[in-house]
Amino acid sequence: KSGFLAWAQAQEGRFELVGRRVVMMVGGSKAHALVASRLTRALWACLDLDRWVVLGSDLAVDVGPESLRYADAIVDVVGGGNELTATAPALIAEVLSPSSATLDLGDKAAEYLRLASLQAYLVLAQDEPKAWVWVRGPHGFAAGPDVMNGPDAVLRVPALGITVKLADIYGQG
16 A cells, blocks of 8 residues: 555645556546535534544545545544545545545545444435435444435534534535
């Protein structure tokens, strides 16, 4: 994986490593970027910054022996410096694109939910206030996500002490 990371850093485009295959990532829309940016801002505002840091899509998440993914937002433990992968991601979020819905709600969800450090996985629509949310409970993650709709819906991740309104993510607050 370190070879892939070094190679990827030197490339013009963006790539993920999926089962030892290099997969090119495509850019997102302005709506996609706005949702990701607003989510990042909302997370910074409600997290304990002595414990957590919010990172964007520049840092890889090690999801298995032959795979590295790049999420739209990651909450990781404070510390480190020059690492190219998240240390212990506690929250991972993806913003849906028309081409990524099956992947973000399927393969990526399965990979991320296996991470021992993960407390929540969020998938956000880019065109309406809607989120698919997995939050780790006392017995792990539920088989499927809770679906939240509308600006009044609230994301809660007790393990991180956060509460975020969808209105804050979608600019409707």
